[in-house]
Amino acid sequence: MSDTPEKEWFAEWFNHSLYLKVYSHRDNAEAKTCIETILRQTGIENLTPSDIRVMDIACGAGRHALELARRGFRTTANDLSPFLLECTRTEAERENISLECTRQDMRDITAENAYDLVVQLFSSFGYFRTKEEDLRVLLNVHRSLKKDGWYILDLINPVYLKKKLVPVSSRTIKGLQVLEKRRIEAGRIVKQITISSPDDSISFEESVRLYEPESIEKMLGEAGFTVEKVFGDYEGSAYADETSSRMMIFARKTENG
Numbered sequence: 017m018s019d020t021p022e023k024e025w026f027a028e029w030f031n032h033s034l035y036l037k038v039y040s041h042r043d044n045a046e047a048k049t050c051i052e053t054i055l056r057q058t059g060i061e062n063l064t065p066s067d068i069r070v071m072d073i074a075c076g077a078g079r080h081a082l083e084l085a086r087r088g089f090r091t092t093a094n095d096l097s098p099f100l101l102e103c104t105r106t107e108a109e110r111e112n113i114s115l116e117c118t119r120q121d122m123r124d125i126t127a128e129n130a131y132d133l134v135v136q137l138f139s140s141f142g143y144f145r146t147k148e149e150d151l152r153v154l155l156n157v158h159r160s161l162k163k164d165g166w167y168i169l170d171l172i173n174p175v176y177l178k179k180k181l182v183p184v185s186s187r188t189i190k191g192l193q194v195l196e197k198r199r200i201e202a203g204r205i206v207k208q209i210t211i212s213s214p215d216d217s218i219s220f221e222e223s224v225r226l227y228e229p230e231s232i233e234k235m236l237g238e239a240g241f242t243v244e245k246v247f248g249d250y251e252g253s254a255y256a257d258e259t260s261s262r263m264m265i266f267a268r269k270t271e272n273g
Contacts, residue, residue: 026143029220030097034211036077037189047079050137050170050250051087057245057252057266058166060133065089070133073122073157074140078104078115085115089133092116094125122153127160134161137170142204142225147235150225154239161269167241169265173248174226175257177205200226229263240271 029035055061060068065088072081072093077100081093085108093104093115101117108115120126122136123144134157144150157167178200186195193212198205207222227235233243244267247253248260255263 024143025221025223027096029209029222030076030095031099032220033099034192034218035100036103037192038194038209038211044079044083046250047083051080051083053247053250053252053264054133054135054168054266055087057247058133058168060166068132069130070135071127071131071160073125073134073136073153075104076100076138076140078107080135080137081115082107082111082113084135085113086111090114092118092131094118094120094122096121122156123149125153125156125160127156129160129162131161131165133166133168135168135170137168139170139172139224141169141171142227143223144225147225151235151239154236154241158240158269158271163269165269167236167265167267167269169232169236169267171227171232171263171265172205172224173255173257173260173263174228176259176261177226179258180261227263229257232263232265236265236267240269241267242270243267 069090070084070092072084072091075081075093075095078093081091081104085091093101095101096119098119101119104115105117141153142150161167181198181200183199184197186193191213195210197208204223204225208219209222210217210219229246236243243265246255246266247264248255249262250264253260
């Protein structure tokens, strides 16, 4: 593992049972749409699923990994959070579908020429303190892919975010009051989440580096990828700086290493 992961915000927050309640609006229908777009745009939908190895590098509770596994792809669900991995494993067992679960920090993934497709979805890139750590993730993904393998990286569109940022919002989820405060600071989107019940209150912070299209394309190039396509949402709409909420990058391994 990387140094002192317990001191990093994601190691604590993503391993807390309240995380899934806060993000309960992210559902399986959205995941299915996203995966269908990926399979269609890469052409993988036309291949035999049992011949294709896929890794969801930061799988969370497994929405996307499970959808891939349901379709017969040889799927590895990877995450740092034992809690979220157990949620993924439990659902796979409940549905009686084959799915491998691995627990690795994405900075430390060691697979080599193993996968035809790696997906990294729902803003699961840019967690770390330095860009060098982010680049290490890209290099790891590149090494883990077979030649001509696909890497799908789903990021927030920073231009759209700056225009549409809601500084403060509040909602109630199953009797819990959720207060979210958002700010853009030092090139990152920072969200302070306070979850309150009548008896208690707990706070977490998320901090994700924002990448402009030119910056992330340059970094992907440094890691040996070529950007083939960019879409603006999970349905596969054309990307536009001003109006797309997402920046869904389809990159391909074009250099050996």
